[in-house]
Amino acid sequence: MDASDTDTVTTQPEDMDFGRLRIAFDDRVLRPRPWTAAQSEWAAEILATAPAGPVLELCSGAGQIGLLAVADTERRLVCVDLDPVACGYARRNAAAAGMADRVEVREGAIDEMVRDDERFAVVVADPPWVRRAETGRYPEDPLLAIDGGDDGMDVAWRCLDTARRHLDQRGSLLLQLGTVEQVDAIRERLRDDELSVTEVRWHERGVLVRIDRL
Numbered sequence: 001m002d003a004s005d006t007d008t009v010t011t012q013p014e015d016m017d018f019g020r021l022r023i024a025f026d027d028r029v030l031r032p033r034p035w036t037a038a039q040s041e042w043a044a045e046i047l048a049t050a051p052a053g054p055v056l057e058l059c060s061g062a063g064q065i066g067l068l069a070v071a072d073t074e075r076r077l078v079c080v081d082l083d084p085v086a087c088g089y090a091r092r093n094a095a096a097a098g099m100a101d102r103v104e105v106r107e108g109a110i111d112e113m114v115r116d117d118e119r120f121a122v123v124v125a126d127p128p129w130v131r132r133a134e135t136g137r138y139p140e141d142p143l144l145a146i147d148g149g150d151d152g153m154d155v156a157w158r159c160l161d162t163a164r165r166h167l168d169q170r171g172s173l174l175l176q177l178g179t180v181e182q183v184d185a186i187r188e189r190l191r192d193d194e195l196s197v198t199e200v201r202w203h204e205r206g207v208l209v210r211i212d213r214l
Contacts, residue, residue, distance in 0.1 A: 013089075021071065023064040023093050028085045030145035032064045035204040036126065036176065040068035042201070042208060043124050043174050047073055051168045053121040054078060058110045058159045059128070061145065063090030066124055067097055075121070079105045080113045083144055111158050114166050122172050123163040127155035129178040129206070153182060160186070163211070164195055173211040183207055 015024045019037045047055070047069065057066030060079035063086075070077045077099070079090045087107040094103035106113040128148040130138065135147050148154055156177060163173040173195070177183055186209060187197050199210040 018064045019068045019071075021064065021068055021093070021097050023062055023067075023089075024096065025062045025089050026085070027140075028142055029083070029089055030061050030086075030141055032062060033205065036065055036206075037068060038201070038203055039124065039126065039174060039176055039208055040065050042210070043069035043122055044072065046122055046172050046174065046210070047075065050121040050172065051170050053119060053168050053171075056080070056114065056118075056120040056123045056163075056166065058123065058125040058162060059155065060090055060105070061086045061126065063093045063103070063105070065126055067093060067099060067103070069122075069124060070102075071097065071099070075102070077103045078114075078118075078120070079103065080110050081105075081107065082109060083107075083142075086145075109158075110155075111162055114162060116165075118166055119168040120166055120171060121168050122174065123159075123167060124174050125156075125159040125163070126176040127159050129153070129156060129176070129182060151182075151185075152178060153185060156182070156186075157189075160189070160195075160211070167195075167213045169213060171213050175209045175211060176206050177209060178206050180207075183209060186211070 011026045013024045013026045054076035057079045060081045090105045128146045129152045130146040131152040198212045201208045
């Protein structure tokens, strides 16, 4: 971890296994949830036949989902998160996994951190999807990491719009959501769109939606 990271990581870090990786974080960052390794595993499956090119992880937090997705590949990973603490841990975790040379972490709004000419084979996103009125049910989680606005979809829509602009031909977005209603909203938004929901997988505390550029 370089000097810039020590400015953002100031409390005693924890670490835990996430797939075959060891991930560091603290209570200012959303604790990695073991079930979300399924998102990494599905992304890795998609990457096996995806077009050449890098992977983009939006709302990356400590970086665990994207890092595990590309761990057994040579692909470059770009992680984007608004939280400087999370970005510090994403850099730290990339270095610990031996991937610092092919992982770039960008701090800022997801719709501002990707250059117009950049294209990605796969986009992975775990946006905040809890409805604002329900965030009090999760007092252990940082508010920034879970507050998805009134319907839980504010950040998810930005992830979808970013993917639309930056997915390569035959590229895929793997989006994590929380409810049936949110999945239905995605399907409705993509009616007659160049992007389409092609598969949905339900898990312990959420749902994974695969969206392909057709």
